[in-house]
Amino acid sequence: MMAPSINAIIVGAGIGGLACAIAARRQGLNVTVLERAEKLTPVGAGIQIPPNAARIWAQYGLLDQLKEYSVVSKATVLRAWKDGELLCSRSVGEALNSDWPWLVIHRADYQRILAAEASRLGVDIKLRAEVQDIDFETTTVTLRNGEFISGDVIIGADGLWSTLRSRILGHDSPPRETGDLAYRGTFSLSALQALKDPAVDELCKQNIVTMWIGPESHAVLYPVRCGNEFNLVMTRPDDLPSDVKTEVGNLEQMKALFEGWDPVLTKVLTAFSSVLKWKMLHHDELSSWTRNNVALLGDACHPSLPYQAQGAAMAVEDGAIVATLLGLYQQSHSESLPTLTLPETLKLYESVQKARTTTLHLGSISNQHLYHLDDGPEQEERDRILKAADWKDKPDGESEPFIWIDVGYQKAVVGRDAIGDAKKKWYEVAKQRT
Numbered sequence: 001m002m003a004p005s006i007n008a009i010i011v012g013a014g015i016g017g018l019a020c021a022i023a024a025r026r027q028g029l030n031v032t033v034l035e036r037a038e039k040l041t042p043v044g045a046g047i048q049i050p051p052n053a054a055r056i057w058a059q060y061g062l063l064d065q066l067k068e069y070s071v072v073s074k075a076t077v078l079r080a081w082k083d084g085e086l087l088c089s090r091s092v093g094e095a096l097n098s099d100w101p102w103l104v105i106h107r108a109d110y111q112r113i114l115a116a117e118a119s120r121l122g123v124d125i126k127l128r129a130e131v132q133d134i135d136f137e138t139t140t141v142t143l144r145n146g147e148f149i150s151g152d153v154i155i156g157a158d159g160l161w162s163t164l165r166s167r168i169l170g171h172d173s174p175p176r177e178t179g180d181l182a183y184r185g186t187f188s189l190s191a192l193q194a195l196k197d198p199a200v201d202e203l204c205k206q207n208i209v210t211m212w213i214g215p216e217s218h219a220v221l222y223p224v225r226c227g228n229e230f231n232l233v234m235t236r237p238d239d240l241p242s243d244v245k246t247e248v249g250n251l252e253q254m255k256a257l258f259e260g261w262d263p264v265l266t267k268v269l270t271a272f273s274s275v276l277k278w279k280m281l282h283h284d285e286l287s288s289w290t291r292n293n294v295a296l297l298g299d300a301c302h303p304s305l306p307y308q309a310q311g312a313a314m315a316v317e318d319g320a321i322v323a324t325l326l327g328l329y330q331q332s333h334s335e336s337l338p339t340l341t342l343p344e345t346l347k348l349y350e351s352v353q354k355a356r357t358t359t360l361h362l363g364s365i366s367n368q369h370l371y372h373l374d375d376g377p378e379q380e381e382r383d384r385i386l387k388a389a390d391w392k393d394k395p396d397g398e399s400e401p402f403i404w405i406d407v408g409y410q411k412a413v414v415g416r417d418a419i420g421d422a423k424k425k426w427y428e429v430a431k432q433r434t
């Protein structure tokens, strides 16, 4: 007799929650997503989809649709803050043998495509559904309007300020300040063309991610919306009061902060008509991502500095892994084969993914150091090493001084087969149990 489908409740319809919903429906689970917002409005502007996430979307048949609204980035380029001197260029295809593209996309397009796919597959997305509490014994959430919703499994994809994180840990656990803030915004290609600057025009023609790195700050520019818009993020030491997480940025103040930087960048800044200022937060590794039939994913359990463009990609990996394992759990139940319990399945997800997110979290912190060196001997040595990068595999036990140019590290980051790893781990454990 076929076992009934697992009822999965996913809290949060960000990139991670939607990825998990799509993956879980594809595994035949019944899926309800509870989102507190009235409508799905993405926070922030551009986002990078590195090859490890692109691979997952290819497996779920969404890569072509995502490509229609994005740009395939040919390389990520590091430049010196003052004069834009080229320090290093990392191309995914050639340097890292990746079979999957590196996309840059507008978050609104990304989230819209994922939400439409989730709905098409039969996911029930409930808006204005804020989860306020959870009962771990009955796998039930309480909404702000007093409604109770029960399931077989609950996935907390409720982001940086996760309610479910504090419930799982049993105490408040807010993210910590990183010391950095980011100015973020987009502008149209026509606004950049109106500047009539040949160097800016040249930059716009290249489908790349450009980064300028300098004392305590860096800037990242890339095209979105098929090159018709550009996304710019600029980091600075945080001067927002601790209770202010985001505010409208003052354009004149922002331009003054980047005075003296590469003239191409300062010219680009004049195209901004508005900008948002964000406090950058992160969290130390959690003692546990799960409790009973409840697990966390994405920023709810590993918010990191966005200095490797891997935050949302990790959330997508998490969603694909936990859904793959839940699908295998459901399948083994319906075939009456010896299997793991649901809490054990969720612990297996944690064991497949936690070491990786910890490595990437630490990688972001080490990139913060790499990007933000003050001018001086250490920066000169950094630039020398970056310029000498040869993109060759190193013998065992050897590595580059910076992960940014370490081929072994980068291949492991972008070459990750999350779904394959989840299946492998499941069959390993299942074999031990038979």
Ligand SMILES: Cc1cc2nc3c(=O)[nH]c(=O)nc-3n(C[C@H](O)[C@H](O)[C@H](O)COP(=O)(O)OP(=O)(O)OC[C@H]3O[C@@H](n4cnc5c(N)ncnc54)[C@H](O)[C@@H]3O)c2cc1C
Pocket (backbone or CB within 6 Å): 011, 012, 013, 014, 015, 016, 017, 034, 035, 036, 037, 044, 046, 047, 048, 049, 129, 130, 131, 132, 157, 158, 159, 160, 161, 162, 163, 182, 184, 233, 278, 297, 298, 299, 300, 306, 309, 310, 311, 312, 313, 314, 315
């Ligand atoms: C400046 C900056 C640049 C970045 N650039 C990149 C990049 O290029 N590439 C990349 O991969 N990552 C990037 N990131 C990181 C990335 O944005 C996050 O890691 C990612 O969006 C996390 O997704 P999530 O689904 O876990 O959380 P979120 O996107 O925060 O989604 C959480 C959802 O849960 C909902 N919610 C919260 N509480 C409740 C509740 N109690 N009940 C119901 N719903 C609730 C929220 O409304 C929200 O919709 C960047 C981050 C920053 C700050």
